[in-house]
Amino acid sequence: MNNDRLKGGEFLVKDLTWEDIFTHEDFSEEQRMMLESAKEFIDREVWPKKHQIEKKDYALIEDLMRKLGELGFLGISVPEEYGGLGMGFVTTMLVCDYISGATGSLATAYGAHTGIGTMPITLYGNEEQKKKYLPKLATGEWFASYALTEPEAGSDANSGKTKAVLSEDGKHYILTGQKMWITNAGFADLFIVFARIEDDKNITAFIIEKEQAGEGFSLGEEEDKLGIVSSSTRQVFLNEVKVPVENLLGERNGGFKIAMNALNVGRIKLGAACLDAQRRILSNAINYAQERKQFGVSINTFGAIQEKLAEMGAATFASEAGAYRAAKNIEDAIAENIANGMPHNEAELKGIEEYAIEASILKVWISDTAQVASDKGIQIYGGMGYSKEMPMESAWRDARISRIYEGTNEINSLLSVSMLVKRAFQGRVDLMSPAMGVANELMSIPSFDTPDYSELFAQEKEIISNLKKVFFMVAGAAIQKFGMELEKHQQLILKASSILIEIYMAESAILRAERIAKTNSENVADISIKFAKLQLFESVETIKRSATTGIVSFTEGDEQRMMLSGLRRFTRYNEYPNVVQLKSEIAEFLIKENKYSF
Structure with missing residues (x-):
């Protein structure tokens, strides 16, 4: 790799060589072992149960998450001193990639727990918070959820109405408000919740333990969704919930920054989470086109079918290329920051923020191409593609949400340009x-x-x-x-x-x-x-x-x-x-x- 590291957004102003990027083919032996382990788990434990997953089996997803925790997959990026494996950013990406391909329900649960659920504590928690919560989250003893969205606060995350008031004795914050579309809410033990203290300009993040939240903490019914049907998604209601002051995460007024940085991580990992879905969609389409006969021959001999297969293949190849190129850029930036004396959590934050433009690009392009791939997959299957008995129908429904969460693709498209222009003005x-x-x-x-x-x-x-x-x-x-x-x-x-x-x-x-x-x-x-x-x-x-x-x-x-x-x-x-x-x-x-x- 070239030692002259490319900074975020600089791909636009510099001509690169093949030696300047990292690719899927450059995985280390350890990374390939992790890849095979993740793939073997999905092929053994998840793919054979797809029909069960498509029947709103929330308990099955929770059980699969516990098994992932036992195998260490929930703690890939958690530092070793807090019970995790402490692996680099590329490895966290490839595990997210191969864990996520079989079903969007497990992919969503996994991504919410390991990303926006666990990462805020890893990156912003104080020492006591990290020691208390991360070992439980890394092993699957506890599961995490992230409660930001509200009925009137979606893309405009800082406009949330949930209030936090300091108690008279100064020992608790009293939280009141409503959150919606909260992933893992049905089985989570810990919630990262965002609220506004008094009339603060920005929201603040809090850690809520469900067992200690009391009667004021309640959940709505499971949402009846188009896709990711076995991913637990509920509303969260807070009615004067007492949260110990020591459970304030980061600093007061710092919640918006936590939310945005969590989304930066979430965006690039969402791109990774769509990769194996593309591979499986394409491989299934290839298999079906070989088996399906019309006019006495396999339909894979027809040019109209071959065109779709080729376009899906090229898009999958490009998706992998972009995702792992950016992942290694982030990993190198983190290493450079640590070498320059930054604490690990700050080094990781700065490294991820450096490539926020690329994260938005990847979120948009890969989620779009995954949706297109699933649509072409249905078309190749023809009428059978519309059947719930075949894998394409659920793949199409699951792919649709990827263009919405972690910031809609329209928001991320706008962000990619605005961030670039902002960096230009900053020099x-x-x-x-x-x-x-x-x-x-x-x-x-x-x-x-x-x-x-x-x-x-x-x-x-x-x-x-x-x-x-x-x-x-x-x-x-x-x-x-x-x-x-x-x-x-x-x-x-x-x-x-x-x-x-x-x-x-x-x-x-x-x-x-x-x-x-x-x-x-x-x-x-x-x-x-x-x-x-x-x-x-x-x-x-x-x-x-x-x-x-x-x-x-x-x-x-x-x-x-x-x-x-x-x-x-x-x-x-x-x-x-x-x-x-x-x-x-x-x-x-x-x-x-x-x-x-x-």
Whole structure:
């Protein structure tokens, strides 16, 4: 790995090489053992019980969580001194990945407990709180829940109405309010609850032990949901619940910061939680297309089916590439912070915050592609895909929630651009220089020299570089025109975000494929190259649409004509790939393997 660590958001302003990223293929022996252990548990304990899980069997999910605790999977990221395994961020990502693929119900319970339930105490708890709670949470003796959302406080998390009043004797805070959509509420022993003390500007976080909460703490009935049907989801009612003052988590007025940082972790891990779902959806679709016969042949011989398989394969390859690229960036940032003398919890907070832009990108793209994969899976199954007897129906329903929680995909899309612009104003990422360079390039005469594409991915890397120019062209012009008023133009920001997201994912796929080509067998390298080339082509087409919509929405006349001309220049291939052939060859590989085999 390159020692010149790429900072968060800098992927947009720097050209990278395959040596600059970490990929799925770089897992250590220990990490591969963890992967196989997680996968073996899911294949043995969860996949055979999918029909039972789809019948609102909350007790089964609780039982599976206890088994995960006994195996150590609930304490992957908890430091060893508090009863956990203390493993690095990449390992926590891969375990989340492979634990989550069989059913969204277990994935949601696991993610809520290990992420937004346990992590706030790990990162913000004082020593007494960590010693008291983390060993129980790491082993599954206790389960955690996270209570932030309220009827009138969803995306605007800091607008919660739950109140906290200090008792006359100063020993307790008295909490009153209502929380909704609270995951694990039905079996949790501990709740991270957010409330506002008096008229504070920001909310504050509290730890509530259910057994000590008294009669004022009550739960609503289980929600009747579209998907994740066996994930316990209830309302939480607080009626003058007494919470010891020592259970204030972090500092007064610090709850909003805790909530946002918990969501940063949750976003990238939600991306990881959608990865194995994509693999399983694709592998099941491949199997079914082989078995299903129409007109005397397997439907996997039909081009319309092969196209879907190929697109699902390329998207899965890119999803893995982006997720583990960012995970290692975060792990390296944490290590660097520790080496510079930061306490572990602060080092982790800073490392995760550094890559908040990438976390939002991954949350949006991977959850979107998981939903698309499940939809294509149903289509491949045809009428049988609509049946509850088949795995695609539940996969589609479970995938839908991933685009909503941890911040909707629209919120995260807006955040990815706003955080990037904010960092530019802070001087943390230089966006102005490349934006000015692109503006000057638009006024220049393009080169008509014949490029040399003899090196692997030479053309593709040139296209990636040009796609970054598209972002600077559109976003730069929009910032120049609207300034601080840009945040009011959400539709335009969403188009800029679409460009940003596609750049990161396409670049991740290209760099992963190049890394594989440099370090693996020719057969593996060949299919990786095809995956990456197909994903880049799809990303270019998406960027064309988003950029065109953005440009024509706020420009006119000569400026508009110049920018549209620049868009054509920056998204042009000198040598277009044969996309139909690419998809056919990818599909043939997947059909031969009879699964997604990376």
